[in-house]
Amino acid sequence: MKVTLEHTDAAEPEVIIRGDVANPQVQNIAELLTGQKSFQKMFFFKNEKEYLFDIKDVTYFEADNNKTIAHIGNEEYEVRHKLYELESIGHAKGFIRISKGIVVNVNIIESVEAELSGNYTAILRDTKKLLTISRKYVKEFKKYVMEVC
Numbered sequence: 001m002k003v004t005l006e007h008t009d010a011a012e013p014e015v016i017i018r019g020d021v022a023n024p025q026v027q028n029i030a031e032l033l034t035g036q037k038s039f040q041k042m043f044f045f046k047n048e049k050e051y052l053f054d055i056k057d058v059t060y061f062e063a064d065n066n067k068t069i070a071h072i073g074n075e076e077y078e079v080r081h082k083l084y085e086l087e088s089i090g091h092a093k094g095f096i097r098i099s100k101g102i103v104v105n106v107n108i109i110e111s112v113e114a115e116l117s118g119n120y121t122a123i124l125r126d127t128k129k130l131l132t133i134s135r136k137y138v139k140e141f142k143k144y145v146m147e148v149c
Contacts, residue, residue: 001025042089044070044077051077055093059108059124060131061086063101073126096144098122099134106145 008014015033017026044051059071061083068079068086079086087095087103094107110125118135133141 042070042079042081044072044079046075046077053077055090055095056105056107058090058095058105059126059129060102060104061090061095071127091148094148096137096141098137098141099132102131104131106141 017029019026021027041052041054044053053070053072057072059073061079062069062071063083068081068083070077070079081089083097083101083103087097089095090103090105094105095103096106097103104122104124108125109122110128111123112133113121113123115121118138120133120135120138120141122131122133123129124131
């Protein structure tokens, strides 16, 4: 594959792919560039063992005392990524930050309720657990749900 980078003064970068656009390699590149493709599976750690899960099975990620915890149903696993990395990795898969220490899978949220403080409470479908959506993140959360998911 030939790759050519060319500087222009255009405000927005442009990518042109010439060749057989039906080629699976070309399709993968296009999906990566548009954000439609990201990690499908990840390794999680618990009791000296490594577990492989599909990222869509994760309910939410939580930062806890210099560790990042993945919640899958009622189980907890350690993740060797920072929360901001998981937010970026999971963005195309339905994950959004809802507070300083939590990135949630919006596909697992059953409902949300407004609080007097400006925060929202998210009720999770699988565990009925309550998570607080900080008022700082409410606007981004709503926009993400309406535009991305």
